[in-house]
Amino acid sequence: MSLLDDDDLDLVAALQHAPRAPLSLLAEVLGVSASTVGRRLARLESDRLLRVIGQLDWSVSGEGHPWHVWVTAEPGRASEVAGRLAALPGTTLVAVTAGQADVYCSVLPERRAAVRDLLARSIPATPGVRSARSELVLSATTKSDAWRLPRLTEDQIHRLTAHAAQDTPTSAPPTPGTLTPDELRALRLLATDGRTTAAQISRRLDLGRSTAYRLTQSLLQRGLVRPRVEIEPSLLGYALEAVVALTVSxxxxxxxxxxxxxxxxxxxxxxxxxxxxxxxxxxxxxxxGLAHFLTHDLAELPGVTSFDVSIVLEALRRHWLDRASGRLAAAADATDAPTSGLP
Structure with a gap:
């Protein structure tokens, strides 16, 4: 697929910094009209190249933490295996890879009790799977919503900061079963469309405007949902994506x-x-760029003893959203997967 033009890339970069910024602010920061920004955003969305979604905190998208899974497939069956794994409940990311594994995926089952069945039976028993290795994620020092396309000036970033996502949650994650029905319903709306306004939530959930505003701000400030831009890295000029598994003392x-x-x-x-x-x-x-990272940046880190690399050839699913050839699943075919962990 051809790369986006410079104006598209500027818009993506601005949305990465402030996914919920109004069109008027985006236009002001980028030096274009609000109608131009609106048309470009609508085109990117209608072409299924970009979507602003809400990234749910692990505490509300499933029980426990995700798992990394590396799969070795039978010869010639990697794409088939990846397609089958993408159809399993609980798979948040699935990609055909080359290198350490034939397929790489991330899983976060809705219920902790489902982990054993998924890792010990469903994935190994998938037709075409020769072997699978899994590792539990203990913590994430950064998530994909934090990555930024380096295009904006410091002044542009500063002007967008007021509408940026909350970096540090204002409270600890909720314990299971403590979210109210209205909070869960609002989370569903924000997960599907991270730019959903409080006024829209008010109408959709039949809540008073002030109640909807307080509810929306609470969910965002507590870090239960983080608006983010979902777009394939290759469209932004990043042709190589790698999963590097490091052995560290x-x-x-x-x-x-x-x-x-x-x-x-x-x-x-x-x-x-x-x-x-x-x-x-x-x-x-x-x-x-990858060579420099492996031979210089990693080499300078004390404690790294070895690493394995899997190169992403094709992503079939990211953050519960299916895709093909860089395009997101059509809205009618989407599974509302960012909300799949919600009751």
Whole structure:
């Protein structure tokens, strides 16, 4: 697929910093008219290249934490296996890969009791699967909503800051079963469309405007949902995406994870209970960028003893959203998957 033009990329970068910013502010920051911004955003959405969704906190999208899973497929069956895994409940990301594994996926079952069945039976028993290795995510030092396309000036970023997503939650995650029915309904709306306004929530849920506003602000400030731009990295000029599983000495795990969090390529960095210790999911413009990361940036981190690399060839699902050839599933075919962990 052809890359977006410069104006499209500027709009994507602005939305990454402030996904809920009104069109008037986006237009002011980018130096164009609000109607131009509206048309460009509508075109990107109608072409199924971009969607602003709400990234749910793990506390409300499932019980427990996600798992990384690396799958070895029978020869010639990687794409078939990936398609079957994408259809399983609980798979949040599925990609055909080359290198360490044939298919890489991330899973977060709705209920903790479903983990055993998914990892020990459903995935290994999927036709075409030869073997599978899984590791529990203990913590994420950065998530994909934090990655930014480096195009905006400091002044533009500053002007968007007031509408930026809440970086630090104002309270601890809720315990299971403590969210109110209205909170759960609002979370569904925000997860499907991260730009849903309080006025829209008021109408959809038949709530008073002030109640809807307080409810929306509470969910956002508590970090239960984080608006984010969902778009394929290749459309932004990042042709290579890699999942790098690092083996790290125990005393260096935290420092390595924190160091990788600050790397420009980092879309998702996590520590795991497994052989890998730290998993870095990064995007690179080309092979040179990936080579520099592996041979210089990683080499300079004390405690890294080895690593394995899986190159993403095709993503079939990200954040519960199916896609093909870089395009998101049509709205009529979408499974409302960002809300799949909600009761």
């Amino acid at each position: 125990p005393g260096a795990i935290t420092k390595v994870a924190e160091a990788l969090t600050g790397h420009p390529s980092a879309r998702y960095v996590s520590t795991t209970a497994g052989h890998s210790c730290v998993v870095h999911q990064g995007v690179f413009r080309d092979e040179h």
